[in-house]
Amino acid sequence: MTRLTKSARPILAILILSTLPSTDVFALQITGLKNPAGFAVDPATGAYYISNENGGANERDNNGFITKLNKNGKIEKLKFIEGGLGGVTLHAPKGLAIADKTLYVSDIDRVRGFDLASGRSTGEVDLSAYKGDFLTGLATDGNGVLYIADSGADTIYKVNTRKPAKPMVFVTDASLAGPHGLAVNPSTGTLTVVSWNAGSILEVNQTGGVKVLFANSFLNARFGNLMGVDFDAYGNMYVSDFSQGKVIRIDPAFRIQTIAEFLTTPAGLAVDRKNHLILVPYLTGNVAEINGLGRERKK
Numbered sequence: 001m002t003r004l005t006k007s008a009r010p011i012l013a014i015l016i017l018s019t020l021p022s023t024d025v026f027a028l029q030i031t032g033l034k035n036p037a038g039f040a041v042d043p044a045t046g047a048y049y050i051s052n053e054n055g056g057a058n059e060r061d062n063n064g065f066i067t068k069l070n071k072n073g074k075i076e077k078l079k080f081i082e083g084g085l086g087g088v089t090l091h092a093p094k095g096l097a098i099a100d101k102t103l104y105v106s107d108i109d110r111v112r113g114f115d116l117a118s119g120r121s122t123g124e125v126d127l128s129a130y131k132g133d134f135l136t137g138l139a140t141d142g143n144g145v146l147y148i149a150d151s152g153a154d155t156i157y158k159v160n161t162r163k164p165a166k167p168m169v170f171v172t173d174a175s176l177a178g179p180h181g182l183a184v185n186p187s188t189g190t191l192t193v194v195s196w197n198a199g200s201i202l203e204v205n206q207t208g209g210v211k212v213l214f215a216n217s218f219l220n221a222r223f224g225n226l227m228g229v230d231f232d233a234y235g236n237m238y239v240s241d242f243s244q245g246k247v248i249r250i251d252p253a254f255r256i257q258t259i260a261e262f263l264t265t266p267a268g269l270a271v272d273r274k275n276h277l278i279l280v281p282y283l284t285g286n287v288a289e290i291n292g293l294g295r296e297r298k299k
Contacts (some may be wrong), residue, residue, distance in 0.1 A: 028073040030288045034065070036281035038228075038268035039288060040096035040103070042116060046071030046274070049080070049103055050281055050288055051093035058108060058134070064090040066105065066114070073290045081105075081119045088121055095182070095268060097138035099146055099161045106135040111148055125159055126166055137228070137268065139182035139191065147191055149179040156182070156193070156204065171208040175200070181229040181240070181268060187252070192229050194239055199223035201239065201250075213254070222256075223248075228269035228280075232293060238278060240266040247280065260291075 035053035042049070048069035055061055061083075068080035081103075083090030095106040102122055103114045109132035111125040125146070133152025140146050144162035147170065149155075156179060158170035170191075178197035185192055191204040192213075200215040200223070216222055224243035231237055237250040238259075247260040247269065260266075264285040271278055272290075281288040 027292065028290045030067070030069065030073070030075065030290070031286070032075070032078060033067060033281070033286050033288060035283055035286065036067075036267065036288050037092075037094045037283055038096040038105075039270040039279040039281050040098055041270060041272045041279065042098050043274060045116075046272075047076070047116075048073065048272075048279065048290070049096055049098075051096050051105060051268075053092040053094065053283075055092065057092050057094070060091045060108065062089055062091055064093045064107065066090070066093060066096075066103070066119070068119075081114050086120070094136050095138035095149065096270075097140045097146060099140045099144055102161070104138055104140075104146055104161075106138055106148065109133070109135060111135060111138070111146075125161075127157065129166065130155075130157065130169070136180045136196075137182040137193075139184050141184045141189065142186075147182050147184070149182050149193070151178045151180055151196055154179065156191070171204055171210060173210050175210055175212060176202065180225075180227050183229045183231055183237075185235075185237075186231055186233075186273075187235050192231075192237065194226035194229045196225050196227065196242075199226055199241075201226070201229070201237075214250075214256075227267050230269060230271040231273075232271050232276060233273040238269060238271055240269045240280065242266060242283070247278070259293075 038051040040049045050067040052065045064083045065079040066081035068076045070076045093105045097104045113122040136151045137149040148157040154176045155172040156170045157167045159167035177195040179193045180196040181194040183192045193202045201213045203211045227242040228240040235252040239248045245263040249257045249259045265283040267281045267283040269280045
C-alpha cells in the first residue's frame with residue numbers, strides 16, 4: 001500500500017492510491033467545508049477552488065460559497081465567493097471550470113462567472129433560450145469553449161466564452177442518462193461524460209456523436225452513481241463513484257483499476273496535471289482531499 005505523507009489521519013476512508021511499487025506521495029485534507037461538490041485548479045497560478053453547496057442541491061437559499069486554496073493546498077479564504085454578500089447570488093454551486101481569468105460555476109439552473117483574482121461577479125452565461133433543469137458538471141477545452149451538463153434534460157450545452165456568441169445545444173441524448181461530470185480528453189479533444197442515472201461512461205466527439213465506453217448490464221453493475229471525471233497528463237481517466245464510494249482509474253488501454261475505496265460520497269473530482277495530484281471533495285463528509293497519484297501505470 002502506498003504511504004501517505006503530510007496529512008492528518010484520514011477520517012473518511014482508507015485510500016488505496018495504487019498497486020504500483022511503494023512510493024511516498026503528497027496528501028492533504030481540507031476541513032471546514034459545507035457540502036463540497038466540485039474542485040478545480042487554475043493552471044496559471046496553481047490555486048485551487050472548491051464549490052460548497054452548504055445545504056440541499058436544489059435549495060435557492062443564496063448561502064453557497066467557493067473556497068480558495070493557495071498552490072500549497074492551504075485555505076487562503078474559506079468563503080472567497082459567498083452568496084448574499086457583495087451582490088453575489090450563489091445558491092448550491094456544483095461544477096467548476098476555468099477559462100482564461102474566469103471561474104465558471106454551475107448553480108441549479110444558472111452558470112455564473114467570477115473573476116479568479118478578486119472573486120467579483122462577471123455575469124452569467126446566457127441560457128435564457130433553454131430551460132435549464134439541473135446543471136451539474138462543467139468543462140473547458142483550453143481554447144475558451146465551455147461545456148455545461150444539464151442532468152435533468154440529458155443535454156450538454158456548448159458556448160465559446162471568447163466570443164459574443166450564445167450557448168447552443170451540443171448534444172441531447174437519452175443515453176447520457178443524467179450527465180454529471182464532464183472532462184475534455186487532452187489527448188483527443190473529445191468530451192468524456194459520466195452518467196449519474198445509469199453509471200455509464202460516454203464519449204462525445206466534436207460533432208456531438210455519442211459513444212458508450214462503459215455501461216452497466218443486468219449481470220454486471222460495475223458502477224453506481226458517477227459524479228466526476230478528469231484526466232492526468234499520461235492519459236489516464238479518473239472517475240468518482242458517489243454511491244459506491246470509489247475512485248477508479250481507467251488507462252488509455254481501457255484497463256480499470258480501483259485506486260481508492262470506502263470513501264464517503266466522493267463528488268466532482270479534478271486532476272492537477274502539472275503536479276500529478278487528484279482533488280476529491282466529499283459531499284456529505286464536509287472535507288476535501290488532495291492526494292498524489294504516484295507513478296503512472298505502466299503499459
